[in-house]
Amino acid sequence: MITKRIIPCLDVKNGRVVKGVNFEGLSDVASPVELAKYYSSCGADELVFYDITASAEGRALFTDILTQTAKSVFIPLTVGGGINTVADFDRVLKCGADKVSVNSGAIRNPDLVYEAAKLYGDQCVVISADVKRVDGVFRVFAKGGRENTGMEAISWIKRCVENGAGEVVLNSIDTDGVKGGFDLEMLDAVCQVVSVPVIASGGAGRIEDFITLFKTLPKVDAGLAASIFHFGEVKIADLKAAMAKNDIPTRL
Amino acid sequence: MIALIDYGVGNLFSLTSSFAAIGQEAVVTSDPEVIRAADRLILPGVGAFGDAAKKLRESGMAEVVKSEAASGKPVMGICLGMQLLFDKSCEYGEHEGLGLIRGEIRPISEVIDPDLKIPHIGWNALLFKKDSKLFKYIKEGDCVYFVHSYYAADCADSVTATAEYSAELTASVESGNVYGCQFHPEKSGDVGLNILRAFCEI
Numbered sequence: 001m002i003t004k005r006i007i008p009c010l011d012v013k014n015g016r017v018v019k020g021v022n023f024e025g026l027s028d029v030a031s032p033v034e035l036a037k038y039y040s041s042c043g044a045d046e047l048v049f050y051d052i053t054a055s056a057e058g059r060a061l062f063t064d065i066l067t068q069t070a071k072s073v074f075i076p077l078t079v080g081g082g083i084n085t086v087a088d089f090d091r092v093l094k095c096g097a098d099k100v101s102v103n104s105g106a107i108r109n110p111d112l113v114y115e116a117a118k119l120y121g122d123q124c125v126v127i128s129a130d131v132k133r134v135d136g137v138f139r140v141f142a143k144g145g146r147e148n149t150g151m152e153a154i155s156w157i158k159r160c161v162e163n164g165a166g167e168v169v170l171n172s173i174d175t176d177g178v179k180g181g182f183d184l185e186m187l188d189a190v191c192q193v194v195s196v197p198v199i200a201s202g203g204a205g206r207i208e209d210f211i212t213l214f215k216t217l218p219k220v221d222a223g224l225a226a227s228i229f230h231f232g233e234v235k236i237a238d239l240k241a242a243m244a245k246n247d248i249p250t251r252l
Numbered sequence: 253m254i255a256l257i258d259y260g261v262g263n264l265f266s267l268t269s270s271f272a273a274i275g276q277e278a279v280v281t282s283d284p285e286v287i288r289a290a291d292r293l294i295l296p297g298v299g300a301f302g303d304a305a306k307k308l309r310e311s312g313m314a315e316v317v318k319s320e321a322a323s324g325k326p327v328m329g330i331c332l333g334m335q336l337l338f339d340k341s342c343e344y345g346e347h348e349g350l351g352l353i354r355g356e357i358r359p360i361s362e363v364i365d366p367d368l369k370i371p372h373i374g375w376n377a378l379l380f381k382k383d384s385k386l387f388k389y390i391k392e393g394d395c396v397y398f399v400h401s402y403y404a405a406d407c408a409d410s411v412t413a414t415a416e417y418s419a420e421l422t423a424s425v426e427s428g429n430v431y432g433c434q435f436h437p438e439k440s441g442d443v444g445l446n447i448l449r450a451f452c453e454i
Contacts, residue, residue, distance in 0.1 A: 121299055
């Protein structure tokens, strides 16, 4: 039986992990390579590296770090942030990324998903959508959640999947940072219309939130979170043990 | 030395890194001399069967792999590389494979529950069907990482492990000195590295 995936997300700026982390036994807590190794050893099923660098120098540092990570961590690695062209796909795939996540790039250039899927295969293209309710309608937001594109989110995600996106990361801006649980209503709406894996993001605060997610929405394939893992509020080993105890298929 | 067969398909970065991590020298090559000198061969592959089979033939690598396999050298196909070891595939028309393992490649949609997602993607547990040298350092139930929409069928004699996805899908095969993994050992953490380690000891 296919297992539900647990995915820590690392925001990387100028070659360093942005959000402060505090782990015992980790000598350099801001080193993405060290943190990736640590998560892999704790049982993370996959990792997401999100490049939030703006400068060209920072970008070169990022690919350098990606290469080092892919040399020492042998679980799937998804890379996002600043992916606007097929050349950006090429750049990160050559450094060891397995999947590439597009967000604003797909909003600006609707053909990007199609072109990348044709070149690298559907399994390589992840559509990452920041979604927020506006007057009761799910809307796609751009620029890290700051700008309302006005597009209706569910149909937009469906279109991206039709164009070849092999996976969807749904980040609910409404629940993000609240730590009150995943946005089950929004996730359900997406699961109804796509047949590719859906990764829940935004809102996890404790182990029970993941249990509720997978029990309520069996079609959700994975749960993604950042700070609760980085700050040790949720330990991946504990989370996976709790999932197994609740009969949720888990890789232990 | 391990030769990773380069025929213009896929990214060999992770595979090369995996062998480095277990202290084995792996060379990405399409040079028949280097391949003949290698102790073991890995046939990688991603993408569509027809296109990859064509590249394998046109690069001359198909003949080299076949003759090396016939000489008794351990050969392991990974993912699409495993599928290419079979007689044929029906992915977008019928395509001929290397014929090193009996059987054919068919869509998983023919056998799985229609509600399940395609591709079969993620970590799934290995169910052992037969003893294999590749399993020396792993145990039944260990999870490995899959990404595929087609599977090896009509090959009961060579199946060493399956993965349950409403149907039992071929996960690994072995026929003499020819081995194959449908999953990606280079993306399957320590379990994957241990499979590669076992292959290096054959």
